Amino acid sequence: MPLVNKNKCVSCKKCVKKCPVNAIKMVKGKALINEDKCINCGKCIKICPVKAILKDKEIVKAGIKSNIQETKDSLSKLKGKKAKKRLVKSQIRQLKRHQKVLRGTMKKLKNMKL
Numbered sequence: 337m338p339l340v341n342k343n344k345c346v347s348c349k350k351c352v353k354k355c356p357v358n359a360i361k362m363v364k365g366k367a368l369i370n371e372d373k374c375i376n377c378g379k380c381i382k383i384c385p386v387k388a389i390l391k392d393k394e395i396v397k398a399g400i401k402s403n404i405q406e407t408k409d410s411l412s413k414l415k416g417k418k419a420k421k422r423l424v425k426s427q428i429r430q431l432k433r434h435q436k437v438l439r440g441t442m443k444k445l446k447n448m449k450l
């Protein structure tokens with residue numbers, strides 16, 4: 337599912353006009369994609385002149401980059417290898433817990449009777 341980087345969007349509305357299912361509207365001068373309507377065709381990504389619309393892969397990559405940066409910022413405030421190792425271990429534990437929650441939720445959603 338594409339995602340608009342609001343900081344990059346220059347409000348040209350090209351994506352709004354190109355979307356075959358009218359899934360994009362302008363909100364406060366920035367493009368916003370309605371996830372319920374989007375069919376993931378990628379046409380908006382191709383037409384955006386400033387590359388403000390990110391693909392799934394890019395969203396994941398940006399998320400990882402931001403997490404790593406956050407960890408680096410926290411590490412820079414700590415002194416000593418032991419404290420730094422503890423922080424990294426604790427973050428990995430938290431991520432594992434999140435991963436379990438997400439997997440469990442996805443499994444339940446897939447089997448949900450509608």
Ligand code: SF4
Pocket residue numbers: 338354355356357358359360369373374375376377378379380381
């Ligand atoms: S990916 Fe396709 S359907 Fe989804 S918002 Fe972009 S143009 Fe519309």
Ligand code: SF4
Pocket residue numbers: 340344345346347348349350351352366367383384385386387388389
């Ligand atoms: S095409 Fe790109 S810059 Fe233009 S409105 Fe859409 S997201 Fe914003």
